[in-house]
Amino acid sequence: MKSWPLIALVLAVGLTGTVVAMDMHGVLVYISYHLVLPFLSRWRFLAVHGLPAIYLSTVFLGLLTVVALQRSPAVPSHYGSRDPRVTN
Secondary structure (H helix, E strand, O other): OOOHHHHHHHHHHHHHHHHHHHHHHHHHHHHHHHHHHHHOOHHHHHHHHHHHHHHHHHHHHHHHHHHHHHHOOOOOOOOOOOOOOOOO
16 A cells, blocks of 8 residues: 555655755855855856756756666566567
């Protein structure tokens, strides 16, 4: 028996946490842009805010790739079968 309410709760909490984190990052970027940027160079600002975003998106895409590869193997499950009814 699957526990759909638990799965729905976990998804809702995860999505809410993601939205809150994105909003907080937006607030921090806004504050940094108006308060900190005049004292820093633009390259340093991009390094402070851009590199973590690139790193996190790369890690996230890597995790999605691993999950996708586990769900759809490159070799079909009947490959090399000795059963004559299975056609390769």
